[in-house]
Amino acid sequence: MIRTALRYHRPSTAAEVSELLLQHDGDVAVLGGGTQLLPQMNRDQVHVSNLVDLRGLGLREIVATDDELTLEALVTYSDVLLSRDVADAAPHVQRVSRGVTGGKQLRNTGTLAGSACFAMPGSDMPAALVGLQAQYRLHGPRGARMVKASDFYTAAFATTLGPGEFVEAIVIPRGTGSTGYCKVKHSSGSWPIATATATISETEARVTLGSVQAIPLQIDVTDLIGSNETRRIDDAVLRERITAAVTDPWTDVLAPGSYRARVAGTVAARAFTELEGSLA
Numbered sequence: 001m002i003r004t005a006l007r008y009h010r011p012s013t014a015a016e017v018s019e020l021l022l023q024h025d026g027d028v029a030v031l032g033g034g035t036q037l038l039p040q041m042n043r044d045q046v047h048v049s050n051l052v053d054l055r056g057l058g059l060r061e062i063v064a065t066d067d068e069l070t071l072e073a074l075v076t077y078s079d080v081l082l083s084r085d086v087a088d089a090a091p092h093v094q095r096v097s098r099g100v101t102g103g104k105q106l107r108n109t110g111t112l113a114g115s116a117c118f119a120m121p122g123s124d125m126p127a128a129l130v131g132l133q134a135q136y137r138l139h140g141p142r143g144a145r146m147v148k149a150s151d152f153y154t155a156a157f158a159t160t161l162g163p164g165e166f167v168e169a170i171v172i173p174r175g176t177g178s179t180g181y182c183k184v185k186h187s188s189g190s191w192p193i194a195t196a197t198a199t200i201s202e203t204e205a206r207v208t209l210g211s212v213q214a215i216p217l218q219i220d221v222t223d224l225i226g227s228n229e230t231r232r233i234d235d236a237v238l239r240e241r242i243t244a245a246v247t248d249p250w251t252d253v254l255a256p257g258s259y260r261a262r263v264a265g266t267v268a269a270r271a272f273t274e275l276e277g278s279l280a
């Protein structure tokens, strides 16, 4: 049960959203799909007296250009899964969205921007977006600014969003290379324990780990690509590189940090195996 008196705001411009967020700073939350926020309020874990619903702004468009794909703040997992533009410009986003649990209700309601802003270490989407070199378009009292997803996360459940700021859109560049994905979890319905987005482009190879540390961890493995045409990465060497990079693993009820550190190399190697399959 939500125990506080609530004021529901439904502004119709980004400037009004920022004004409300600033005016009630510390006592306000942006409402996306509400799939995290509302249960937290019900459980008395979040106490705010003001909710700012973004629905008055629309913000549910998916826009593809030759250079990038833009997912506005209220784009849901279902929107992404049904979009030809996403399939064409950023199939990895569909790949990851397909694996998010919670059933139709969650897919029809939960937004990618909500997942990005919740900044939970165990979520799929933040690290996947970092791996795709996405940027977030923030709107605040001084207008809009772009922030790289890789610079957005500062700690578990913490971001660079300042007073009055919210995420208006996620912008994903095209042409960042081929991707593979792997995650480990307890059961089909559970949250990830470790995820890996593997990317190879003409110029670089990278692994982005999610759920393994408090914030997404990027590891450059360009030097490990073989000179042969298959561009394969040696599994054992990759595992060693990943294990060395995980210095501060995340612990929660699902798994201790020591377990996450141990599986990270294997998850990364499997993500590369999937990627190599798509290149073959």
Ligand SMILES: Cc1cc2nc3c(=O)[nH]c(=O)nc-3n(C[C@H](O)[C@H](O)[C@H](O)COP(=O)(O)OP(=O)(O)OC[C@H]3O[C@@H](n4cnc5c(N)ncnc54)[C@H](O)[C@@H]3O)c2cc1C
Binding pocket: 029, 030, 031, 032, 033, 034, 035, 036, 037, 038, 073, 099, 100, 101, 102, 106, 109, 110, 111, 112, 113, 114, 115, 116, 117, 118, 122, 123, 124, 125, 165, 166, 167, 168, 190, 191, 192
């Ligand atoms: C049953 C269940 C299973 C799930 N399984 C998975 C899973 O397998 N993998 C996974 O990664 N996730 C999983 N999730 C989490 C899911 O991805 C998130 O709940 C969802 O994406 C959050 O989006 P939302 O729009 O509902 O966010 P909300 O609940 O509305 O908001 C979440 C937080 O972000 C803030 N916020 C939302 N939008 C914005 C914005 N535009 N700007 C600034 N702040 C904003 C809110 O104020 C709040 O603090 C699961 C959730 C449930 C309930």
